[in-house]
Amino acid sequence: MIDTVSAGSAVKCPAQASPQLSRFLQKRLPFDWRFPLAAVLTGLLAGLAGMVLALALHAIQHIAFGYSLDAVIGHISFLEGVQAAEPTRRLAVLLTCGVVAGVGWWLVYRFGRPLVAIRKAVANPEMEMPFFATLGHALLQIITVALGSPLGREVAPREVGALLGGYFGRTLGLSLEQVKILIACGAGAGLASVYNVPFAGALFVMEVLLVTFSVQVAVPALLTSAIGAYVAWLGLGDESQYVLPPLKFGVSLVAWAAICAPVFGVAGHYYGHLAAWARKAAPRRASIIVYCIVAFGMIGLLAMAFPQLPGNGKGPIQLGLRGDLSINLAVTLLVLKLFATTLSLRAGAEGGLLTPGMTIGALLAIILGAVWNMLGFLSIAMGAFALIGASAFLSVSMSMPLTAIALAFEFTGANHDFYIPILIAVSLATATAKWIKR
Incomplete structure (x- = not known):
């Protein structure tokens, strides 16, 4: 220190x-x-x-x-x-x-x-x-x-x-x-x-x-x-990375953040371990050429049907914030994003996990949020779920809760009210991850 x-x-x-x-x-x-x-x-x-x-x-x-x-x-x-x-x-x-x-x-x-x-x-x-x-x-x-x-x-x-x-x-x-x-x-x-x-x-x-x-x-x-x-x-230019539509804040959203936070803690913890394993196992010799061509060829085949897959994940996050993702597409993209990210790291490609982590968190949140709304609770916009889930997941996957909170607000210009559910979700997700490590 x-x-x-x-x-x-x-x-x-x-x-x-x-x-x-x-x-x-x-x-x-x-x-x-x-x-x-x-x-x-x-x-x-x-x-x-x-x-x-x-x-x-x-x-x-x-x-x-x-x-x-x-x-x-x-x-x-x-x-x-x-x-x-x-x-x-x-x-x-x-x-x-x-x-x-x-x-x-x-x-x-x-x-x-x-x-x-x-x-x-x-x-x-x-x-x-x-x-x-x-x-x-x-x-x-x-x-x-x-x-x-x-x-x-x-x-x-x-x-x-x-x-x-x-x-x-x-x-x-x-x-x-x-x-x-x-x-x-x-x-x-x-x-x-x-x-x-x-x-x-x-x-x-x-x-x-x-x-x-x-x-x-x-x-x-x-x-x-x-x-x-x-x-x-x-x-x-001086622009936020994401356009956040007007979102309503309420007790139901706070309750969802508290209840689902442990899910993000568990998921973020094991995603971090998966990414670390993939990086450690990546080739460094000439075989990296074959690995990368095969890996990105597979991602390219998937991208023919799913154009949301290429890139760091900014597109799916924006779709989630706008509420333009169905639960079926969110589930599909979640699986594909996890697969593509892990495959790329395992093949030897390098890059960050910040936006990919936020993408996975946002997609997981949309799925959990859709279930919440279907259970008959006060309906909440999918963008609110995505913002909170992205923050909570990232805080654990990269072990940086305070930075994740700041990113959520600087990325989107979110309303001050969202500090409450985001702080609750991040703190409980982080506590869950700490508990798992014991």
Whole structure:
């Protein structure tokens, strides 16, 4: 646990920049200003990187599925673009995704320096994230998600942001403790930029990466995430990820949240274990090429009949929030999303589990909500179920209850009233998961 930021003499860190540049900056800048300067630079560059990666993702999506070719940020959603594409085109794009994933990650593992995960870099800031291997790893995630991989896109900007945070910390000759904080803040700023979630990005730094809410950590975390999100507005705009229709709040919704929360706790707990197993079992040698082509070919065949399947799951979440999913389709998509996500990880593809986790939680909530309404209780809009279920499931599957709550509100702009059922669902789901672990 990190409780303080050392302000004493710098501890020597491995430098990615030239020693001459580091010495020049250390002589020219008063030491007290190096950490704030590094934090600002980390926020700026992480925000810019997140914006560029998001724009690249949109551009590849449009070209691959043949929609909105005149605008990178258009009014046609990814789901609408995939639905408009011919079924055979969906299959072809997913097969291409398999080739890119298999060959790309084999090249990274075969010829690149060993990758260093963000958590490892934070735990041991002397362990540098390799520059070119990390960039290649991040770009592959963006390209494959754009081509229909069912995994999330948020890990890529987090990795680039963490890489930048470590670079600036070492360049300015900061202590290992400060470099550690900057690596975590860079990851948070990357998350904030790609999803326009500054508060959730800062909470992710404190709750997940550094596991402390001390002032010394909170200040740079909030600063870098705010800067990162604001910079990304230049290219992505200041819009919420999801459009939430007007939803009514009532006692029946609170009761449903309390009763169903343990279900989300159990499901989220075992989903997290399933994803961890799939990642651990994934190939790293040349066989990854065959695994990925077969896996994404299977997903492509399913996508011919179910255009909601490709991508990180944003489309099904939006359908659920609008109440446009029948219970039969929700059940089908839940099974397919679980299968596709696990299959992709097992084959060796990389990506995030944030949006996929929210998707699974939202679909499960729609099923439970439909049963609730059929039992004769006061009818509740499906969007309310989806919002609460997505939050509760994500809080457990990624072990970040506070960040999940912040994401729910920053993603949707939900009304203040929804804090009550969401807090109840998240707290009880988290408690259930803790009980299972005993």
